[in-house]
Amino acid sequence: MANSGFVVCKETAWCPGCGNFGIVRALAKALDGLGLQPNEVLYVSGIGQAGKLPHYISGNVLNTLHGRTLPTATGAKLANGDLTVIAVGGDGDGYAEGGNHFLHAIRRNVNITYIVHDNQVFGLTKGQASPRSDRGMVTGTTPLGVYNEPFNPLATAITLNASFVARSYAGDQEHLARTIQAAIQHEGFALIDVLQPCVTFNKINTYQYFRERVYDLDQEEGYDRTDRQAAWARSWEWGDRIPIGIFYQIQRPTLDQHYADILIKPLVRQELDKSVVEEILDEFRIG
Amino acid sequence: MANSGFVVCKETAWCPGCGNFGIVRALAKALDGLGLQPNEVLYVSGIGQAGKLPHYISGNVLNTLHGRTLPTATGAKLANGDLTVIAVGGDGDGYAEGGNHFLHAIRRNVNITYIVHDNQVFGLTKGQASPRSDRGMVTGTTPLGVYNEPFNPLATAITLNASFVARSYAGDQEHLARTIQAAIQHEGFALIDVLQPCVTFNKINTYQYFRERVYDLDQEEGYDRTDRQAAWARSWEWGDRIPIGIFYQIQRPTLDQHYADILIKPLVRQELDKSVVEEILDEFRIG
Amino acid sequence: MQNLNIKIGGQAGQGLVSIGTILLRAATQEGWYLFAHQDYESRIRGGHNFFQIRLADRPVASWENDIDVLVALDEATITRELEEVKPGGVVIYDPDVLGPDAQKLAEQSNSIGLPFARMAEELGQPKIMGNAVAAGAVWALLSEDLTELHETLALMFSDKGPAIVQGNQQVASAGFARVRELLGERPRPGKPANPGPRLVLRGNDALPLGALAAGVKFMSAYPMTPSTGVTEFISEHGRRAKVIMEQAEDEIAAINMAIGASYTGVRAMTATSGGGFALMTEALSLAGSAEIPIVVVNAMRPGPSTGLPTRTEQGDLRYAVAMSFGDFPRAVLAPGDVEEAFYLMAHAFNLAEEYQMPVVVLSDQHLADSYTTVPPFDLSRVEIKRGKVVSGEEAGPDYLRYRFTADGISPRLYPGFGQGLVVAAGDEHDEHGHLIEDAETRQKMMEKRMAKQKLVEENALEPVLCGAEDAELMLIGFGSTKGAIAEAVEMLNSRGIRAQGVHLPQVFPLPQGLEVLLQKPARKFIVEGNYTGQLEELIASRFAWKPDGSIRRYDGRPMNAKYIVDRLPGGVCHG
């Protein structure tokens, strides 16, 4: 794929009708809208159906391991802050295997955008429960129905004081593209949990299910997205009405600001200064 | 150590004056008070100074790996629900290496008590920052001072709808013993984050620091520990006043209740019924 | 031997597994033996997959290249698979999904166009029943009548109600009739005389069945292809068999949960693949140090890293043998077929408990997903040996978890079963289980643990042999190449080359008996599914020995007899 505009691949390994298509299209639209070039963007993904996204849109790609999306993206961003780094993965990738990194990447407030394809199921391994599956959902590993308390990524991110916490919906490409742009423009860690119908394995949380329920928080009069407690409270709304939009956004120092002394320019553009090494060696010299 | 009363070992590998002593003593007191026998109790621990606790008090011990306290304890409890299972570890063990298990053990609501020795530092490896370290703390790995947002285990546990969330203080053995008893008596996952001065490596969060700040939430008029949002809000109080006590407690089904069909008695006391295996095999028989 | 090879090709989600499953059950019902393997991509819909069934009048253990019946559900099946069809073979395709070029191609052979879904719809049934049309069409080439096919459909769809059963039977009959009409009578593959009852299972069925037979009580796992079938099998039957199968948040949690359960005294296991297996290393080492029995099924797929998730390879052998910082006793078993998978899985639990150590069972995608006809498993052959366990009274209050004993095995007490306390630790410890620092105890404890390794080695499973005893050529392998090697040996013997096959059901520690075999005068070849020759290396490191040659495959596909024989040096094969 060439370096002019963000082209979306026609050939994918996704099922026809999958919510992932809406996400990749919205992403291309968002990136185009920001005037970025493909070679300025790096997608870092894990393993899962969602994790294949980077292969279907133009840009640099680092397709890593299941669950390891965030640390890899963090390392890449620290080493070359010139890249717009977009981490992308499934809900299993991010909230099951990768749960620990989710906590700590947020704490670091590294300046990346994290898009989670939240289909509430393990797609690629054929439909087992994910931490996002609704209670009672029967799958190959949960014949008695899902029992665990569903994981609430928004409430958790807000609790960890993530500086940008949003939800969007794969069925609303406009909203999603807009949210992605806001996330990329945000300085700091930006989470977008995207409601993504899995037409093959999730017969509960379907397009119709969401179409009937989602409403746009961004349009909500008086909603103050800097009010952490209110954002946390709102994140529990999941029933007849499901909010999408930016739940929480604040400014706090980013990880590269912490390393400002070192990051006078991107690490990858810094030459080795041997004299500093000599200096350190000299401190150990005796006699 | 014999099976009558909970004896605390005199020989330990802890530094004189360490907060860990208060914890092990309070634990012995709590267990004695509940009329338990050492052979009915199983301590599961990870690696760290805190993780050594089980070796210093009478009971069964499973001293595992750094960070793996909770899954191991979960497996043990599911296999033998007759055991009172107490998971114990440091803040590094539980919130750094073990962060993912922390999330998911809470979601499962397995009926165990989890005591975290929260000294806000990696003790055993000589004082590096932990996810609980205060901002700005200078350690061997954070010469520029700790930068990350400190992890709030109480707020996170409440967000995950843990059924029992408490904080206590190693310097107040009465309070701690009482809290441990309540946790053990609670049906479901019970977290006690214990403020534990590390006299060697943590020069900020000392006995004096806590003595001046802690107050008992359990004594607080009108505090409703079933109010999740209030509990979450209260968990952010960390300044001149630091609350200890039970922040949040609710009843929700436990993991063994989910498996009630199977757990007609503890797994370890169930004999293999070969006829069931024959039955399953027969379903594959053809001809 | 009479053989018939059916290949059903199409996209994921088109129903080729349904067609295959219907046929293999009906064919077994009708009396044939079979081997069926699957080839699929790491995606849920689309791509190009196939399901291949080989029917025979005697047990078969591998697959063949030449196809008698090709069922094409999509265009790629024609463009990619047609060349594998034997002269005179039949192609059944759906004209509604083929472009004109492919259709033309298909028509060059002995072909029948059947619009599967359309036919179902024309009969007033849902499209999806096109699968039964296809099954019926193939059945016309196999059997005189529809009895067994109808019975199979009745069994398979019984939980969907009589309407669905009848619908399937109706459309299957239609497919059957059309083929009969178009092709007339054709020679049918011979059937065995007295087939008797059999099971038709995949490795992913036999392994969990073996675990259930061995009395597993606890499993925890995180899904990963191709091991997921084991996990889902235990999940499905757990309630009835009183086994907990808890899905973990990751593989680290999975194995640690199982270790926690095992410590209390129940048989516990986990199953995984590739990266998940790697993530379990630290805990495996804990099980080794703390002497906690645990069985880990690792279903291999091509690595490194995520590799080819749905393909087959035998590239984790070196890793399974080496997977620990520091030394501890262990065993690695590698069943070669469905029947062996069942009995070895049960054996794995015995080994784990007798020696209080981790045991790894190496499966791979080819074993996991391939169906074979096997005689009904004999539960009386599954002896349960729980090793040295003491009751609470025997143990007494002075119980020492790691008591030094002559054989290195310290009797287990289950915690809470007596006055004694059970102190287990992964840190180095003394007889009590408490932590130590001194050199003497460390050395003694290492020697105690490693004494068990010696016992495991002395009792290692001996190689399984086939073919000529006075062989001039020997093929040595492990795991799922067993059938391919056996058939290669047969092929060679039939060509007048005295060949012997050596299958290693236990790859670590290697049995003493192997050394004797290595001293035989035959020319020896190691056959294995990986790039670097991991089995060869293992044997070399143990016996300071090198083979005369090696046959390897590392493109993600399984071997068969032809693959092996074709790669033997010319002199051997035509000598």
Place this chain on the structure above:
Amino acid sequence: MQNLNIKIGGQAGQGLVSIGTILLRAATQEGWYLFAHQDYESRIRGGHNFFQIRLADRPVASWENDIDVLVALDEATITRELEEVKPGGVVIYDPDVLGPDAQKLAEQSNSIGLPFARMAEELGQPKIMGNAVAAGAVWALLSEDLTELHETLALMFSDKGPAIVQGNQQVASAGFARVRELLGERPRPGKPANPGPRLVLRGNDALPLGALAAGVKFMSAYPMTPSTGVTEFISEHGRRAKVIMEQAEDEIAAINMAIGASYTGVRAMTATSGGGFALMTEALSLAGSAEIPIVVVNAMRPGPSTGLPTRTEQGDLRYAVAMSFGDFPRAVLAPGDVEEAFYLMAHAFNLAEEYQMPVVVLSDQHLADSYTTVPPFDLSRVEIKRGKVVSGEEAGPDYLRYRFTADGISPRLYPGFGQGLVVAAGDEHDEHGHLIEDAETRQKMMEKRMAKQKLVEENALEPVLCGAEDAELMLIGFGSTKGAIAEAVEMLNSRGIRAQGVHLPQVFPLPQGLEVLLQKPARKFIVEGNYTGQLEELIASRFAWKPDGSIRRYDGRPMNAKYIVDRLPGGVCHG
């Protein structure tokens, strides 16, 4: 050679490391060469630790058993270590901490009771300066005057202000004077003629220094003994050297962060031990598959599991070599001493980048924590080879990350440096880096990657030899046994046995040159610090060869010359 062995024993937290550090710096300043090793427990206060310094008039590479000067900060030092003191050796103890029995015991030898802390207090200084009293006391046995000791104290405490410096100097003088007074003049160890400038470093200093010299730009790690020193060193100097060292939440995050950084084009590393190393396996495999350079320092400690966290062993060799499901190219280096650690670490980065693969550097607690006097490192010897990298223009918009090339190495483009897009994946992929399913591409891509392994092997570092070329006895080892083997060889040669030492700085792939050595007529022994003989196994698997015998240690303690020579079969040693 003239030698003097000083052992300082006491509890953790009592200051024995301070005393040791003061002495080793002052002694180096005064001109001696030295080797100093540390023995400590997995705890922060209490227990029994020691710090042992060997001074000599020429470079030394290992430690000796017999002690000339024992400094006892606690009772256990007397009860446990006294028997190691040579006849005529001196014991300096603190009478305030000894019970009467131990005091009596101490008095049986050439002993001096000095209440270190009390003396400091009596001089109006804080208790903690008792350390300087002890250092001064020992110094009286080494040197005629206090010049170098005072200078060392001035340097070490310069950042604490002049009062602290003077206080330390004052109390050190007092300790010095007391010993001089009590013992009078004693023979002092000889000094080298022209010592010149040197460094005195631990492995845990030399490794990160090597990384800095090689231009490492990013590190991420999670603390784990005994690797933590590497991490903290990079942290400490990171700001100045413009290197980011980010503490990770766990080892999995650590290596994956480093891989992310390396992908963008910077040199990146991590450091860990034992269980942490195991947790990195999956990511190492990703680096192998995606061809991303990465350097991992694994400082070994006795396993399995948590084992003995602060002790030494060489038990991760098998694991380092085998750590992946599936095959990919790699190198494993094993520096034997501080100097080699520096240069090999820099070499590791070259290997990683030239072959675009992971490189493991095996250290161990003995290397990590032991100080040695070394000549100043020569930065001009550190050549930086970044491998095949193309600029944006060279690459062009059609850049293919995994272009098939003759040697298997595909030129790297750093993402964002040109129009070309850099697509990297751990799944099997085509030249573009996009995911594939077909057998042909898989096979070619495996062959491309493994072609690099061959190059790595051809360019493997050759064995480092010492002793007699026409040896009748050969000792072969790797890593931190280098010094012990060299001194054992010297000892044997001095006894008239023609011995040669073979140290392997690269353990995987093994160098061709080793095979030639193995064919020499000498009797060969493999010396290694683990139970099962992992090096022996590795050599056996590669060369189908077995040694004449082996010398192993697995009690958590380091070997030295005496340990090795004592364990050679009688016939060898006295033959």
